[in-house]
Amino acid sequence: MKIASIAWKEVVTTIRDRRAFLFMLAFPIVLMLILGSALSNAFTDSLSFDELKLAYTLEDQASPVESYWNGFSTSLASSGVAATALSAEADGQAAVKNGEYAAYAKIGSDGIAFYGSSKLTVESDILQAMLASFANRYSLAMAAASQAPDALPSLLAAAGSGTYVRETSLTADRAPNSMDYYAMAMSTMIAFYACMSATQLFRSEKLRHTALRLTAAPLSKGELFAGKIIGSTVINFVFVIAVVAFSRFVLGAEWGSHYGSVLLLLFTEVLLAVSVGVGASYLFKSDGGSSVVMMVTQIFSFIGGAYFPLSGMTGWWVWVAKLSPLYWINNALARIIYSDDVQAMWPTLLLNVILSVLFLSLCAAFMRKKEAL
Amino acid sequence: MNVLDIRNVTKTFGDFAAVDNMSLSVREGEIFGFLGANGAGKSTTIHMVSSLLKATKGDIEILGKNIAKFPRFAKANIGIVPQDLAIYEQLTAYENVRFFAGLYGLRGSLLQERTEEALEFVGLGDKAKSFPKSFSGGMKRRLNIACAIAHRPKLIIMDEPTVGIDPHSRNYILQSVRKLNEMGCTIIYTSHYMEEVEEICTRIAIVDHGKIIAEGTKEQLKAIVTDTKEIWIGVRSEEGVGIEALRSIPGIVSARIDDGMIKLQSKAEINNLNEIIQQLIRSRADIRSVEEQAPNLESVFLTLTGRNLRD
């Protein structure tokens, strides 16, 4: 219960601090608006290709797969794929290597052999996804047909047509535009900014002399520590949620459909930031801690994609960027939001939690040894 | 029963002893005055009693229990009013008191009751919903006190609670101290204002350089100064008053001038009043009054240390 009162106190005093309010809410939203509209040229609104060139060979003529394939290739044409049939003797792989095609597929009754271009990776990925879903549907149709052989032709016709593009995760309308990107980047940045106020978490009690009252009260250091960490994490997370909600509902930014995972990841980021901030305040005795943290936070934000999109990073920059927790988090979030890859959350989430626990245990050990707060 | 026992306690910072082998007992129901100049070691002592600092040497007991062995018991029975304001600017008066009282385990309606009671007690009942930044210095000091008493501690320790406030608030606080005492609280009152201590304390310890140099009731302390007397001479103008010349008069222990009043301490057995007056006439001072003061704590301090309390 004492932990709860301390956490409550932390939340209320932060909410009523106008500077914290401006800094954690107004600042990221303004930046989102500025960067989102000023740098919109850095983003293509959609992925577009003149034509996706696919070469294929049908190995088993006049088999069920052929009629199925024919239905499929008409729908391919309407999705902007130019499918070219090669004779059985032609070297499809060599043609792909030359760059004539983005991919080559050898289609037989027992499966599809796929060969994608190493240069046109995005195009070949899209084609691969389309062919995979083709194969899935085909095998489903065949399984159904083995139960009711009479229905085979109509099953094949139905399965062959229809759209394949939507089933892939790389559809053009799900790439981020600049507002989407900066909504995410500013939210992760502001989540990490929690470390700056965290450097003051215990110092401020000292400066206000309230540390004296807290130490004189029948309260363990552990209760005090837990209460303050919880309170600070909660209120900073509330700020982050507010920024996310504003970008989603007012600016219409894309946050995907896995809100739970997105928020969970952001929560662990805030926890990490608070732990880093408190750790720094113990590591650097005087006010030096907050300057160091301020600088480190700015650098992490800069290299981690707060101002320049991840997709624009190449070569050595990617290596430098990987040093920044913001990079891991932005990366994981992008995969959750745009590729529905919820599993991408785990490595980053675990890393955040492990690092937080590490920092916090160090601080707790430090705190126990110290005489006063 | 003793509320507080300090036995041979020393606190060193580096090789400087801020509190030096101090022993002291405070009995239940006392208003115990802790009088000493700035830097004497008052706050350091108080901080050890309230577990903010660990004694380098010695033992401290609260209500007969060692504070190192029973820290929670000791802490729960103490309310500390820190020397510096220790309140949150972003919390209202009510929230401040409730928060600190909550740390002592009060909950629910009892917490609410005690919080309101404490605010009423310091005269801030109608300011419960206001933020401290709208308060005068005296009101903040009173809130500082409310935060320490809501949990009804047996022992209330006040560290210079009247520093830098207006006379009205000061009187209010002194009266509250008496009232708290009547309600059954034992009080340790720290100050470097001897008038305050003399006015409200039932027993007084004078601290200097981390040591208690005298202890007792006002009367007992003043009995120390039978061998000196204090002479106050009012003058119209401080100009030309030869303080140095006064000091060289036989029997004079100290001389100073304070707001148109020459304050002299002299050995009691020597009658030097004639010489003093003659010296003042020679220096053309315009004498308005001459009186011999009853001994006060100031003269006790001066006798014991050869210094003035305020220097």
Ligand SMILES: Nc1ncnc2c1ncn2[C@@H]1O[C@H](COP(=O)(O)OP(=O)(O)O)[C@@H](O)[C@H]1O
């Ligand atoms: N944390 C500290 N480190 C070093 N010296 C200290 C510390 N706290 C107090 N002191 C010194 O101890 C002496 C007593 O201080 P204090 O107890 O605050 O005096 P008082 O409250 O009587 O004015 C002073 O000389 C002060 O400078």
Ligand SMILES: [Mg+2]
């Ligand atoms: Mg002091």
